[in-house]
Each structure stands twice: as structure tokens, then as C-alpha cells.
Amino acid sequence: MQDRYSILLVSIIAALIRFWQLGDIPQGLSLQEVKFALYLSNVFGEVVYNPFLLRLPFALLGTVSIVLWFVFLIKYNFSRQVTILATLLLIFTPWHIHQSRVLSIGMVIMVLSLILLLILRKLILRYYKKIYFVLSCMFILVSLYSIILQNPINVKHEVGELRGYASRLNINSFSYLFSNKYLESLRLWESLTFEYLDLGNYFFSGYPRERWGVEEIQKFYLVLLPFIFISFIKRSSVNVSTVILSLFMISLLVLFKIRDSDVSIVLLLPLLLIIVKGLMVMAQKIQVLVMVLMFIEFSLFSFNYYTGLTEGLFSPRRPLYEKIAKEIYSLNKNIIVADRLQNARYYFQYYLKNDLEKLKFREVKLEMENDKERYFLDVLSNGLSLERVEIIKEYDDSQNRKQIVLYRIR
Amino acid sequence: MKKILLILLLIIFFSTLLRVVFLDNLPKGFFRDEAALGYNAYSLLKTGKDEYGVSNPLVFRSFEVFFLPAYVYLSVPIIAIFGLTEFSTRLLSAISGILIVAAAFFIAFELTKNKAASVFSALIVSIAPWGIFYSRGAFEGNLGLAFFSLGFLYWLKFLNRNKLTYVIFAIIFFVLSMYSYQAERFVVPLIGIIFFLLSFKQIIELRKNLIIIFLFILILIIPISMISFNAGGYHRAIGVSIFNSKQNPPGFNSKIDFIPNDLFLLRMRQIIALYASYFSPLNLFVKGDYDMQRSVEKFTVFYTWNFPFLSLGFLWLFKTFNLKNKLLLSWIIIAPVPAALTTDLFHTYRSLLLYLPLSILTGIGISNVFDNLSKFKLLFIFTILLISLSSVSFFLYSYNVYNTYTRSRYWEFGYKEIVSFTGTLPKGTRVVVDDYKKDPKFENYIYFLFHAKTDPAKYQYEVAKLGNPNIYYYSNPSLLRPNRIGNITFEQVDWPTRRGDTGSVFVMPASDLPESEFMTDPKVKLLKEIRYPSGEIAFRIIKIL
Numbered sequence: 032m033q034d035r036y037s038i039l040l041v042s043i044i045a046a047l048i049r050f051w052q053l054g055d056i057p058q059g060l061s062l063q064e065v066k067f068a069l070y071l072s073n074v075f076g077e078v079v080y081n082p083f084l085l086r087l088p089f090a091l092l093g094t095v096s097i098v099l100w101f102v103f104l105i106k107y108n109f110s111r112q113v114t115i116l117a118t119l120l121l122i123f124t125p126w127h128i129h130q131s132r133v134l135s136i137g138m139v140i141m142v143l144s145l146i147l148l149l150i151l152r153k154l155i156l157r158y159y160k161k162i163y164f165v166l167s168c169m170f171i172l173v174s175l176y177s178i179i180l181q182n183p184i185n186v187k188h189e190v191g192e193l194r195g196y197a198s199r200l201n202i203n204s205f206s207y208l209f210s211n212k213y214l215e216s217l218r219l220w221e222s223l224t225f226e227y228l229d230l231g232n233y234f235f236s237g238y239p240r241e242r243w244g245v246e247e248i249q250k251f252y253l254v255l256l257p258f259i260f261i262s263f264i265k266r267s268s269v270n271v272s273t274v275i276l277s278l279f280m281i282s283l284l285v286l287f288k289i290r291d292s293d294v295s296i297v298l299l300l301p302l303l304l305i306i307v308k309g310l311m312v313m314a315q316k317i318q319v320l321v322m323v324l325m326f327i328e329f330s331l332f333s334f335n336y337y338t339g340l341t342e343g344l345f346s347p348r349r350p351l352y353e354k355i356a357k358e359i360y361s362l363n364k365n366i367i368v369a370d371r372l373q374n375a376r377y378y379f380q381y382y383l384k385n386d387l388e389k390l391k392f393r394e395v396k397l398e399m400e401n402d403k404e405r406y407f408l409d410v411l412s413n414g415l416s417l418e419r420v421e422i423i424k425e426y427d428d429s430q431n432r433k434q435i436v437l438y439r440i441r
Numbered sequence: 442m443k444k445i446l447l448i449l450l451l452i453i454f455f456s457t458l459l460r461v462v463f464l465d466n467l468p469k470g471f472f473r474d475e476a477a478l479g480y481n482a483y484s485l486l487k488t489g490k491d492e493y494g495v496s497n498p499l500v501f502r503s504f505e506v507f508f509l510p511a512y513v514y515l516s517v518p519i520i521a522i523f524g525l526t527e528f529s530t531r532l533l534s535a536i537s538g539i540l541i542v543a544a545a546f547f548i549a550f551e552l553t554k555n556k557a558a559s560v561f562s563a564l565i566v567s568i569a570p571w572g573i574f575y576s577r578g579a580f581e582g583n584l585g586l587a588f589f590s591l592g593f594l595y596w597l598k599f600l601n602r603n604k605l606t607y608v609i610f611a612i613i614f615f616v617l618s619m620y621s622y623q624a625e626r627f628v629v630p631l632i633g634i635i636f637f638l639l640s641f642k643q644i645i646e647l648r649k650n651l652i653i654i655f656l657f658i659l660i661l662i663i664p665i666s667m668i669s670f671n672a673g674g675y676h677r678a679i680g681v682s683i684f685n686s687k688q689n690p691p692g693f694n695s696k697i698d699f700i701p702n703d704l705f706l707l708r709m710r711q712i713i714a715l716y717a718s719y720f721s722p723l724n725l726f727v728k729g730d731y732d733m734q735r736s737v738e739k740f741t742v743f744y745t746w747n748f749p750f751l752s753l754g755f756l757w758l759f760k761t762f763n764l765k766n767k768l769l770l771s772w773i774i775i776a777p778v779p780a781a782l783t784t785d786l787f788h789t790y791r792s793l794l795l796y797l798p799l800s801i802l803t804g805i806g807i808s809n810v811f812d813n814l815s816k817f818k819l820l821f822i823f824t825i826l827l828i829s830l831s832s833v834s835f836f837l838y839s840y841n842v843y844n845t846y847t848r849s850r851y852w853e854f855g856y857k858e859i860v861s862f863t864g865t866l867p868k869g870t871r872v873v874v875d876d877y878k879k880d881p882k883f884e885n886y887i888y889f890l891f892h893a894k895t896d897p898a899k900y901q902y903e904v905a906k907l908g909n910p911n912i913y914y915y916s917n918p919s920l921l922r923p924n925r926i927g928n929i930t931f932e933q934v935d936w937p938t939r940r941g942d943t944g945s946v947f948v949m950p951a952s953d954l955p956e957s958e959f960m961t962d963p964k965v966k967l968l969k970e971i972r973y974p975s976g977e978i979a980f981r982i983i984k985i986l
Contacts, residue, residue: 196846199976209838221727221745229723235714238691239786240723253713264759340694340702 034105038098045097045122049090049131051337054083057133058339059350062374064134065381072385080384085134092138093131097121099145100300106152117307119322123329124303125336126250130296137296144297163272166279173282178220179213181286186215223285227298230256236343245290246345250299251306252328254321258309259302265312270305277301342430349378351428351435356382358424359390359408359437367402369395369409372435403440411436445556449546449563456542456567459833460535460576465528468577469845469974470852472734473884475579476891477503479530482516484897492890493910493922494901499668504884505918507677511588511621512581525894530579537587538576541797542567544590549801551597552765557811561825562804568833571742571789571796574735574840582793585621588614589629590797593772596636597765600643605650609657616661623677624779624791626665631778635771639764671915681783683712688784712781719777719792722748725799730789734851737836738843742789742796744832747803750810754802757809773798846975855971855979856888859948862969862982863929864893866946873942875934875949883924883931895926940965942985951978959983 060068060082068079079085100121104114121127130138148155155162193210197203226232231240234256237247262270277298284295310318335341342348356379359366368375368390376392383390395409397419406423411434419441426435481491481501490496491513492503501508516533523529542563549555549562566572575583592614599607615633618625637644647654668674679685689695690711694702718724726745729736743751758766773795780791789796811821863872876883890900903923904910913921924931934949936958946968947954959965964986971980 193843196975197842200842200846200974202842205838206842209835209842214835218739225723225727225745228721230717230721231714232723234717235710236691238711238714239718240721240728253710256713256717263756334699335692335702340692 038101041101041118041122042094042098045094046090048122048128049093053086053090053132054081056337056339057129057342057346057348059348059353060085060378060381061133061347061349062377063347065374065377067134068381069377069385077384080381086132089133089135089138090131092135092142093127096127096131096138096142096145099142099149103145103148106149107156113307113311116310116318116322117303120255120303120307120325121299123325124251124299125248125332126292126296126299128336129248130293133293135293135296137292137294140294140297141300145300159272163275167275170275170279170282173279173286174220174224177282177286178217181216186212186219189215220285223288223290224281226290227281227284227295230259233302236341241344242290244345246292246347247343248292248341249332250292251302252325252332254324254328255306258306258313258321260309261312262305262309270308273301273304273308277305344430346430349430351426351430352378353382355408355426355435359406360386362406363389364406365389365404366391366406366408366437367395368392369407371395371410371412372408375408397440400440406437406439408435408437410434442556445560448560449543452546452560452563452567453539453542456539456572457535459567459573459837460538461532464531464535464577465526467841467845468852469849470854471527471857471888471891472578472852473504473887474506474508475527475530476887477501477506478508478512478516478579478581479520479525479527480887480891480897481508482513482520482530483525483891483894484901485513486517486521488897488901490897490901492897492900493904493914495910495914498914499664500674500915502914504882504887504922505676505920507674507918509581509620509622509626511617512579512584515584525891531577534578534580534583535576537584538572540587541572541576541583541590544587544594545797545801545804548590548594548597549804551594551601552769552801553805553808555805555808555812558805558808560804561807561811562801564825564829565747565800565804565807566797568829568836569743569796569800570737570740570836571793572800573833573836574737575790575793580790580793582622582624582790585618585625586793586797588618588621589625589794592618592629593768596640596768600640600765600768603643603646605647605654608644608647608654612654612658612661616658616665619662619665624794626669627779628775628794631775632771635775636768639767639771668915674915676918681785683708683715683782683784686784715786716777716781718787719780719795724787725751728787731786732788732851733848735789736848737840738847739839740836743799743803744836746828746832750806751799751803753806753809754799754804755806757805758802769798769801849973849975850979853888854973856885857892858971859980859982860889860892862971863889863946863948869928870946871942871944872929872946872948873934873939874929874931875947875953876931882920883922886922886924886926886929886931889926889929900926940985944985946982946984948980948982951981954981954983 064082064085068085071079071085097118101114101118104117109117190210190212193215194206197206197210226242229240231238232247233250234253236249237245241247280298280301284290284298287294289295310321313321332341339350352375360383366389368379370393376387379390380387395407397409400407407420410428411425420438421441422436422438424437426437428435478501481503484490484492488494491498491501495502499510501510501513512533516530519532520529523532545566546559546563550559553559575586592611595607595611595614598604599611615629619629644651665674690704690707691714692702692710693704693707725741726743726748727741729741758770776795776798777792780788783791785791807825811818814821859874866872874885874889876885889895900923903926907921907923934947934953936947936949936954939945939947940959940962943964951970959967959981966984966986967981968984969982970978971982973979
């Protein structure tokens with residue numbers, strides 16, 4: 032009975048954090064969300080043009096995942112204290128909050144994994160030592176496959192470059208031994224694997240080793256950092272098995288070269304267990320203090336997150352396109368949208384609810400354009416002669432460090 | 442024990458090969474700090490004064506770097522024997538590197554009383570990328586680390602044997618490390634306080650000698666304390682301090698005025714992030730120093746295979762959490778603090794103190810596996826040796842081939858060739874060397890002093906024209922030095938206005954003087970092109986006819 036009330040309370044708190052301003056935060060939709068919505072519009076109609084409703088399933092999955100996590104901890108005989116701490120951490124973890132508020136394949140995988148773990152509970156509890164041995168072997172096999180057999184294309188370029196250095200220095204002896212595709216594949220594997228062991232990746236939004244092209248978000252609160260280390264001071268079987276599970280998950284993520292925070296959220300659960308184990312080493316007063324500090328960090332994070340300040344350089348979301356779409360629609364003019372505005376077609380199709388009658392999407396070469404009746408929407412470039420065009424409106428796309436202009440030909 | 446000492450000798454011999462062979466030529470190039478250290482030692486040897494003509498300085502001003510004195514003074518006898526060369530300038534750092542290997546052996550033995558741990562620790566240090574790299578350049582930090590490690594060793598000996606002599610030696614070596622490199626000036630006092638508190642019981646037993654010890658420390662640190670209150674003592678620290686950084690911390694938004702966006706809080710967070718990055722496995726085992734001069738292509742401070750053994754070493758550290766291990770942990774915790782308080786990201790030189798204890802823990806981790814094996818011990822040793830040799834081979838190949846190609850320019854390659862060529866020009870030829878930096882510092886002069894082995898007395902005579910150096914030497918951190926050495930002038934050259942300087946020879950970086958600027962001009966004659974090892978043109982030396 033107590034558990035039922037606990038589950039209810041957990042669900043309510045989790046839902047509040049995940050559903051509030053769901054359509055507006057994070058600001059703007061990603062290309063993935065937009066394409067998904069356009070696909071769903073064939074089935075569900077116009078309802079998907081509401082960002083809140085579009086994101087609703089993932090917020091629900093996020094909330095359900097917390098409930099499942101709570102049940103998992105009880106059913107797997109973790110102590111009451113561990114269950115409460117781990118569940119609280121999951122509810123308030125920035126990583127989970129963010130992934131519950133966007134289209135997230137990782138959230139689907141997390142829920143399915145938890146369901147599977149609950150279904151196979153008896154089997155796992157009975158054979159867990161053998162399972163972890165199997166997982167260890169699979170980790171090694173998957174890693175070896177990544178290194179030896181996969182051989183990605185960009186490794187060939189790297190090898191060629193390195194052999195070029197040796198050749199130009201007239202040091203050709205052993206260059207095939209010291210630069211070859213297997214060695215470079217191993218280095219790539221190491222690089223990707225150790226990205227998952229980088230503290231900055233989890234606690235400091237990637238700082239100082241931010242990754243080019245990867246959306247860096249804060250995953251855990253800073254106050255929890257010491258407990259990753261403290262966790263290993265007292266050895267326990269849970270730690271060993273959690274580490275093995277984490278390594279296996281990392282090997283899969285590396286195999287598929289997944290670096291973003293979406294699918295990799297599957298790592299969140301074992302990492303939370305490790306952190307909680309570290310917390311459990313401390314006296315209860317310290318645990319309470321840590322939770323208080325965590326709530327303070329949560330407040331600070333919430334301020335930044337719900338005001339849109341946590342959007343990083345490589346955020347996939349394009350809030351500016353919503354503004355542009357609605358403004359140009361209100362002009363009621365025929366407009367040509369240049370293909371330099373990447374993927375604009377999908378965004379405008381979404382925000383204008385498929386009403387693209389007055390818009391055309393194509394390549395624009397200003398020197399060959401003569402239509403003075405139409406407007407053009409394009410990225411401001413050096414080739415845009417102000418003598419030839421009249422600028423109607425400018426948009427600052429600071430995210431892409433560009434200016435987007437609406438203009439017409441004089 | 443004799444057998445083990447023989448193994449140590451073999452490791453030291455191997456370390457010596459790795460650190461001394463081709464020392465003058467690998468890395469390719471010779472950085473200006475090295476030239477400054479070497480030339481000031483040469484100047485001391487010849488005149489008893491530094492390049493500014495100051496007798497027995499406590500810091501060496503050079504180009505406003507204010508080097509700490511230990512490296513320069515200890516290089517004097519080396520330069521006396523070998524002459525002023527790249528080899529003799531770097532040799533002290535190489536010797537320090539070899540000493541560090543020996544120190545690792547004895548420290549591990551004092552910590553564990555385990556011979557295998559000692560041997561593996563020495564092995565790890567001898568082949569570690571950080572150990573080889575920082576032993577092959579004139580790095581004062583390496584000398585500082587050598588002294589610090591000896592200080593730590595003698596402190597452990599004191600704890601094990603309770604003799605006053607060991608305390609004295611420990612203090613001497615710790616203080617010497619403070620005279621060697623900036624990071625130690627910060628770390629040693631902190632470590633000293635922590636060691637004192639942790640070892641209080643043992644120290645109290647010295648009783649009557651305590652006052653002597655405190656007086657001894659005071660006398661040794663008076664000189665370095667005095668200069669700390671002059672610009673010469675703090676200029677460098679302030680220059681690189683994160684609190685003086687013009688760049689905002691990550692996450693700061695100047696338009697928001699609210700607690701989450703508080704500059705101080707975000708700066709503190711940034712410092713914690715930088716501190717944590719020195720323990721990040723990604724930085725320690727895969728990605729190297731951001732700076733191209735301080736890194737080897739494809740390598741960082743440790744080899745990847747060291748990671749599991751370092752993890753085991755840490756488990757051992759916490760499992761056997763006695764006094765000595767607490768001291769070791771204190772060293773590990775404090776070591777990266779100076780680096781974390783500066784603006785540079787993952788600065789391996791400033792955090793050099795960190796890598797020796799981590800190497801020792803790695804060696805202990807290996808020995809834990811070795812000791813727990815009931816069978817196949819020989820096979821394990823063979824495997825470790827094979828992996829070690831392979832790793833160091835790949836490292837040396839990268840260092841010798843890839844770094845030569847990609848990073849010679851960051852080691853200021855080319856100046857030796859420039860000096861050599863300008864030395865062959867007719868006497869009295871006016872030579873203008875372009876200082877091509879946007880924020881001109883006119884630091885290239887040091888290469889001409891070094892490679893030409895300019896008579897220090899002559900240069901000191903030029904410096905004296907600026908005023909009495911004893912007045913400004915420690916207190917004024919502004920750029921103050923002559924911009925000429927004999928017929929060679931150092932300027933920021935504005936080529937369009939200077940191309941009419943008939944008779945002058947200009948030395949300019951190729952990027953500032955492309956072919957199009959002079960190939961069709963009959964009044965400009967190309968005298969020489971200096972190329973990087975990659976074949977790219979580094980400098981052009983031209984004459985205006």
C-alpha cells in the first residue's frame with residue numbers, strides 16, 4: 032500500500048517537471064521532431080502540429096520510466112534508502128528531464144529495457160553472475176569487432192595522411208606497421224569509448240573538451256561528482272556488476288558511433304546506481320545535505336532550462352524558423368525560399384500546417400533572378416548586392432552564426 | 442634485493458637512452474624558453490651576471506617570463522663542460538627525468554615494501570609519454586618534479602625510520618622544487634601544511650629539534666618569499682590566472698542579471714570543471730594537451746592500457762588507507778590545483794606534479810595483479826614488457842615522425858638556420874628580423890644570443906643603455922630590452938613601407954612575405970628560404986638591392 036502511494040507521488044512530481052511548458056521548452060523543434068510530426072500527420076491529422084501534443088508521448092514515457100525504475104529497484108531487492116535516493120535522482124536529473132521533453136529514441140529504449148528487466152526478473156536474479164560473465168565477453172567481442180572488422184571510411188583518410196608525413200620526411204621504413212587501418216580503428220575506438228568516461232561530458236556540458244557537432248547538455252548535478260569516486264572506495268558486487276553492464280552498454284554505443292545524449296541515456300541508470308552507492312557510504316546527515324544541495328542546483332538548472340539558456344552551440348532545434356514561418360505567412364506574398372536555409376521546407380511545412388501554396392523551395396542564384404513580384408528568403412552572403420535588392424526583414428540566426436534576410440529584387 | 446637493484450639499473454639505463462639519445466635534435470626545433478634558460482646560464486658562467494647584467498638574480502627576467510633560478514644555476518656546470526648547445530641546455534631536464542625514474546622506484550618501495558611494485562612503478566615512469574616528453578626539452582617543471590619527488594621520498598623515509606636527517610633532506614628538496622618551477626611555489630606550502638598535520642605525531646617526537654627545523658625552513662624560503670612581493674615574483678602567475686581572464690566562464694550571459702548567471706559562481710564552476718578535467722580518463726589516456734607544442738601526435742600523458750592498472754592502484758590506495766597513502770593522496774589532490782586556476786585547458790606542464798603519483802599507482806596496480814597470480818607470473822611479466830616496448834616504440838615513432846612533420850613550427854624551428862646564415866653575411870650588413878606577432882613581444886632576439894653565442898658582456902652593455910637594471914629588474918614587468926644586437930634589429934616590419942630600405946636584409950616569416958610580394962621586384966633578392974621539416978617554407982631572407 033505504501034508503495035502504491037509512493038508510486039503515485041513519484042508520478043506526480045515527475046509529471047509536473049516534464050509536462051510544464053512542454054510545447055515551448057526546449058525552444059523550437061528539431062528536424063527529427065518535425066519530420067516525425069509530418070509523418071504522423073498522415074495518421075493523426077492536424078493534432079500533431081501542436082508541439083505540446085507532439086512531445087506528449089515522450090513526456091509520458093519519461094514519467095513511466097521513473098515509475099518503472101522505482102518498481103525495478105523494489106523488485107530487485109534494493110534497500111528502501113537506495114530506492115528513494117535513486118528515484119529522486121532520476122526525477123530531478125537534468126539528462127532525464129531534457130530527454131523526456133524532446134523526441135527521444137533513448138527514452139523508448141529505456142522504458143523497453145526496464146520492462147524487459149521486470150519481466151525477466153526471476154531469471155536475472157537467479158543467473159546474474161553468469162549473465163554478467165556473458166556481458167563481459169560480449170563487451171570484449173563487440174569492442175574487437177569495432178576495432179578490427181568495422182574499419183570506418185574516415186580511418187582510411189587518417190592513415191593516408193600519416194603515411195604521407197613519413198613519406199615526405201623520407202622515413203618509409205615501418206610506416207605500414209606504425210600507421211595502418213587497424214591501429215587507427217583502435218585509436219578511434221579508444222577515443223569514442225573514453226568519451227563516455229569523460230567527467231566533463233556528464234557534469235559540465237562537455238566543458239572543457241566540447242565535441243564538435245554534438246549537442247552538449249548537463250547530465251548530472253555537480254554536487255554528485257565526488258560520489259562517482261567514493262562509490263568505489265567500498266567494494267561491492269553491485270558496483271562490479273554495474274560497471275560490467277555500463278561497459279557493455281558503452282561498447283554498443285561505440286559500435287554504432289552514438290555520441291549524443293539521446294540513445295546514450297541508457298547509461299543513466301547504471302551511473303545513478305554507482306552514484307547512489309557512493310552516497311550510501313556517507314552518513315545520513317551528509318546524504319540529506321547532498322540532496323538539499325542537489326535541489327538548489329535543480330533550482331538553478333530549472334531557471335536556465337525553462338528560460339531557454341541551456342541551448343548549446345550544436346542544439347538541433349531551430350526556434351527561429353517558427354518565427355520566420357509565421358511572419359512570412361502573414362505577409363501573404365509569393366516567396367521563394369533558398370535551399371541555403373537548410374531543411375527549411377520541413378519546418379515551414381510543419382509550422383504552416385502544410386499550407387505551402389505561396390512558398391517555393393529551390394536554389395537561388397541572385398544574378399539570374401529577375402522576378403520583382405516575389406520575395407526571397409535567403410542567407411545573407413557576400414554576393415548579396417544591396418543595390419540590386421531591397422531588404423524587407425532581417426533575422427539573426429545566432430545559432431548558426433548567420434543572418435537570414437527576406438528581400439525583393441529592385 | 443641485489444637482483445632488484447640490478448633490474449632498477451637496467452630500467453635506468455633504458456630511461457637514459459630514451460631521454461638522452463638525440464637530445465639536441467628531438468624534438469625538432471628549440472623553443473625560446475629553452476634558449477633563454479641556456480643563454481642566461483652561459484651568461485652566468487662567463488660574467489657572473491644574467492643577460493641584463495644583474496648579479497646572482499633570484500629570478501631570471503629574460504623576456505618578462507621571470508624564470509625561477511634553479512634550472513639556470515644548475516645548468517652552469519653542464520654548459521661549462523659541454524658548451525652552449527641545445528644538448529647542454531636540455532641535459533639537466535634529461536637528468537631530472539632519470540632521477541624521477543629512480544625516485545619512483547624508491548617511493549613505491551617505501552609505500553608498499555613490495556619489490557614488484559617498485560620495479561613496475563619505475564618501468565611505468567621510464568616509458569610514460571609524459572616522462573619522456575618533458576625530459577627531452579629544457580623544462581624547469583621537470584627539475585621541480587625531481588626535487589619534489591625526492592622531498593616526498595625522504596619524508597616517507599622519515600615516517601618509516603624517524604630520523605632527523607631525513608626531515609632535513611625532505612625540506613631541502615621541497616624548497617629546491619619551489620625554486621625550480623611556479624607550480625611548486627603554490628603546491629609545496631599547501632602540501633607542507635597537510636604533511637605537517639597528518640604526520641604530527643611523528644614530528645612531535647623530534648621535540649628539541651623542531652625549532653631548528655622551523656628556522657631552517659624560514660631561512661631557505663626567505664629569498665623566494667621576498668621576490669613574491671615584487672612583480673618579478675607574481676607577474677607570471679597573474680598573467681595566466683583565470684581570475685584575470687577576459688573570457689567569460691561557460692554559461693555566462695551578459696544580458697541576464699540573476700543568481701544562476703552570477704559571474705563568480707560560474708567562474709567557480711569553471712575552475713571545478715578544469716580541476717576535474719585533470720582526472721578525466723579521456724584526457725589522461727586518449728586526448729592530449731590542447732597546445733601543439735606540449736603534445737605528441739596521437740598520444741597523451743599515459744598509454745591507454747595503463748587505465749585498468751591505475752584503477753587497481755586507486756583501489757589499493759583506499760583499501761590500505763594508512764598515513765603514507767594519505768600523504769600520496771594529498772599529493773594527487775593538490776597537484777593539479779595550480780593548473781586548474783589558469784586559463785589554459787588541460788595544461789600538462791603546469792600539472793606535471795600529478796603524473797608521477799599516478800604512475801606509481803599504476804605500477805602498484807600491475808604488481809597487485811602480479812602478486813595475485815598463482816601461475817603464469819613469468820608470462821605476465823613477459824606480456825607487460827612486450828606491451829611496454831610496443832607502446833614506447835609507437836610513441837617514439839609518433840614523436841620522431843609525426844611531431845617532426847606537424848609540430849616543428851611550434852618548437853620555433855628555423856632560428857638556428859637563420860642565425861647561422863646571417864652570420865655569414867658581410868660584416869656591418871643591416872639585418873632586420875621581423876617580429877610578426879600581432880602583439881609584438883620581440884622575443885626572437887634570444888635565438889641570436891644563443892645560437893651565435895653572443896658575448897654576454899657585449900649584450901649587457903647594450904642593456905645598460907636602457908638604465909640601471911637593478912632598479913627595474915624585479916619591479917617593472919613591462920617590455921624593457923634593447924631591440925638590437927650589433928647590426929641585427931628586431932622590429933615589427935611593415936613590408937610595403939620598408940621595401941625601399943636599400944642594403945637591408947630582412948628576415949620574415951613566409952606567411953608575411955609571400956612570393957608575390959618580391960618575385961617580380963628586381964630590387965629584391967631572395968637570399969635564402971628556411972624550410973620546416975615538412976617542406977613548407979618557414980622563413981625568407983631577402984635583401985633590398
